[in-house]
Amino acid sequence: MESFNLQFRSNAKKLQEAINSFEELHAQASTSPRLLKAEIEVIERVFSDMMEIKKKILDELLATGCSEDEFHQANCEGDQLAKLVYICRAEFEEFNCQANQPIFERPLDSKQLRLPTIEWIKFDGDIKKWLGFWGQFRKVHEDKTMSNEDKFHYLLQATVPNSKARRLVESIPITTDGYEKAISLLKERFARDDWLIEVYFRELLSSVMKHVVNRSSQNVPLPLSNLYDEVSAQLHALEALNIKMDQYALLLYPLIESALPNDVIKAWERKRENQNSDPTDVLGELMTFIKAEVNSDERISRSRQPLTNTEDQDVATASTFVSGHHNPAAQPSYHPKAQSEAFEVKKTAAEVTCIFCTKGHASHDCQKAQNWSMEEKKKAVKSKNCCLVCLKAHRDHETQDSRT
Known part of the structure; x- marks a missing residue:
């Protein structure tokens, strides 16, 4: 038993050193992916050895009939290092991945588009958000090449801190069986059909x-x-x-x-x-x-959007295309009648008011009046002294032809 504990502490120390070395390389601006890959492989090997020894320690404790507190304390040993290992894996994948493919598996094309990183849809325990969350996380859950410990780490990242979902996941130790239990509990509480x-x-x-x-x-x-x-x-x-x-x-x-x-x-x-x-x-x-x-x-x-622009803009005229350049100081000339018509269009657009509900839209677009009878509509139009044909006030008519 003591020899197992000694081996466990030695591997834990070696693992901490490997993690520190990886973090130093990762922090450098120009780091070779091959060096990072070598460091992560060392971390994986040492971590695997440490977990094997931990399993032997737990089996020995069960065989000797230890107390529940002793077994729980031994089971929690190394959890902090395990979290650091998962963080290193995530950092390596983020560094080494582009468009969800490892850099050593895709062609070296300097013109490839660098897509932004996809952000997790984080689950907070709201049952209405479960379908969206599970639709994204299912890809991780069904990945046969990923270990359950890695999936557990991603599950933690995909939950909102201090939420019901995060508290439920954190209540389970990070182990191979723990991930399956966490998913089962999440579905039982938040995903019942x-x-x-x-x-x-x-x-x-x-x-x-x-x-x-x-x-x-x-x-x-x-x-x-x-x-x-x-x-x-x-x-x-x-x-x-x-x-x-x-x-x-x-x-x-x-x-x-x-x-x-x-x-x-x-x-x-x-x-x-x-x-x-x-x-x-x-x-x-x-x-x-x-x-x-x-x-x-x-x-x-x-x-029905207006064709005229009410904002003052630097508008190019025909002389722009003839001379090849545009003079902002030059003011285009307009026909007086055209200027008057343009002014009336702007004035009408700015002062439009519904005669039925006095809101800022055209009278023929009024949703409220659509539910009225024809007699009610005629009564409202006549009370406003407006035309029954165009629904405009009589004073706005230029001629008497459109009056009724």
Whole structure:
């Protein structure tokens, strides 16, 4: 037993010296990857010998019937050195890797693009973040060439300090079996399928009901793109949990439909009447239709952007292309009528006010007025002394032709 302890302390001292040598080389600006590789191989060999001796010490303690405290103390010996070894491995991989490939395995091309290092999606114990975290960490978990001790180190790095997830991982000693136990406990606490399904269904219903309540309260309607993005995110999460859309389509379809604006519902009903819809995929067809409406709104929004730039800029004129140079001091001349029209365009864009809700948008774009009857709209237009055709005030007309 004493001989094992002596060998363990000797290897621990040798390992500390190898780690110090590696850190000195790593800190140098121009360090050869081959030297670092040689140092890391020495560290790996000494660390492996030390862990073999530690296993013999633990087996001897179990055979002699030691107390629980004695066994725990012996089991924790060398954990700090083990963490330093894992840090050295990570530093070597970071130094020696580019685009997830070791430098000695990829062609030496000086023109290769140096990609930024991928940052971990760190898990803090929030069950809604588990799918994103596990989607990234699964690559490490399923790597057959990496030891469980290395995976344990990466698992520690991938959790938020002082969080529920980090405390759970730190409660387990860094051993080969400890990694598997840590993953098992994380999945048991944060990745139960029934809990995840319940969480995402709640988020889905909450998103839909928020839009339903907003419509019924006669507030300014939320953008249709918000509804589509929020619902799609939860549907994708449920799909990742192998929950098919047809399992909840009949329940969710009327809720999503009730959250749509009136004009969108009318367009959806017309579309359903003009083509034979599959009753088993009605929710999928509705989401496809909403996506098309969102894309259409985006195109309309871009087409209505003003063509004039209100900022003062140094604009090049035709003389620039004739003379080959641009004189910033030269002011271009404009036709008086063109100047007047440009001024009116800027003035109209700056002073636009909706006659229905007095907000800063064009009257024909008012979402609130879309839910009014035709008589209510006419009454509102006449009360503001505006034109029933163009919805502008009569004083803004240049002629009497557009009055009604």
